[in-house]
Amino acid sequence: MEATVILARCPDNGQLYGMRTQKMPDGDWRRNWAFPVNARQAKSEGYDRMEIRGSLRYEADYPGCPYCGAKNLVQCGKCGKLTCWKGGKALVCGWCGIRAERFEWVSEVRVSGGDM
Ligand SMILES: [Zn+2]
Ligand SMILES: [Zn+2]
Numbered sequence: 001m002e003a004t005v006i007l008a009r010c011p012d013n014g015q016l017y018g019m020r021t022q023k024m025p026d027g028d029w030r031r032n033w034a035f036p037v038n039a040r041q042a043k044s045e046g047y048d049r050m051e052i053r054g055s056l057r058y059e060a061d062y063p064g065c066p067y068c069g070a071k072n073l074v075q076c077g078k079c080g081k082l083t084c085w086k087g088g089k090a091l092v093c094g095w096c097g098i099r100a101e102r103f104e105w106v107s108e109v110r111v112s113g114g115d116m
Contacts, residue, residue, distance in 0.1 A: 001022060001023070002022070002023035003020060003021065003022045003023070004020075004021055004050045004052060005018040005019065005020055005021070005045070005047045005050065006018070006019050006021055006047065006050050006052060006056075006082070006111050007019075007037070007042055007047050007048060007050075007081075007082070008065070008073060008081070008082035008083060008084065008094070009081070009082070009083055009084075009093075009094030009095050010065050010066075010067040010068050010070075010083075010084050010094055011083055011084060011091060011092050011093070011094040012067055012068045012084070013067055014094055015036065015067055016036075016037050016038060016039060016042060017034055017035060017036050017037055017065060017066050017067070018034065018035055018036075018037040018042065018047055019031045019033065019034045019056075020032055020033035020034070020035075021052060021054070021056065023054075027054075028054045028055050028057070029052045029053070029054030029055070029056060030054070030055070030056065030057050030058065030059050031056055031057070031058045031059065031062050032058070032059040032061060032062055033062065033063065034062065034063055034064065034065060034066055035066060036066045036067070050111070051110070051111065052110075052111055053108065053109070053110045053111075054108065054109070055108055055109075056073065056109050056111075058071050065084045067084075068084055068086065070084035070085060070086045072084070072085040072086070073085055073109075074091070075109050075111075076093040076095060076096060076098070078093065078096055078098050079093060079095050079096040079098075080111075081093070081094075081095040081096075081111075082109070082111065083095065
C-alpha cells in the first residue's frame with residue numbers, strides 16, 4: 001500500500017497541516033487523515049517534496065482540516081498549493097496570500113512540494 005503525506009494550509013490561521021493520502025487499487029490517491037504539522041517537521045519528514053497525482057477525494061473517515069474542519073480543498077491558480085475550502089467563491093490562498101477567484105475545485109491535482 002503506497003501512502004504519503006501532502007501539505008495544505010488553512011486560511012483561517014495560516015497554519016500548515018499534513019494530509020495522509022493513500023493510493024487506491026484504481027490508482028487514484030485519496031485522503032484519509034489530517035493532522036497539524038509545523039514547517040520544520042514537514043521539512044524533516046520530506047512532506048514538502050512529495051509528488052502525487054490524483055483526485056485527492058476524501059474517504060468517509062477523513063476528519064477534515066485540524067483547524068477549521070473543512071474537508072474540501074482548492075488549488076491556488078498562482079502558486080499551485082492547496083488551501084481549505086469551506087464554500088463561497090473568493091478566498092485567500094493560505095500560502096501566497098492572493099485573493100482570487102481563479103481557485104479551482106480539486107478534481108485532479110498534481111502536487112509537489114517546494115518552499116514553505
Ligand atoms: Zn482549515
Ligand atoms: Zn497561492
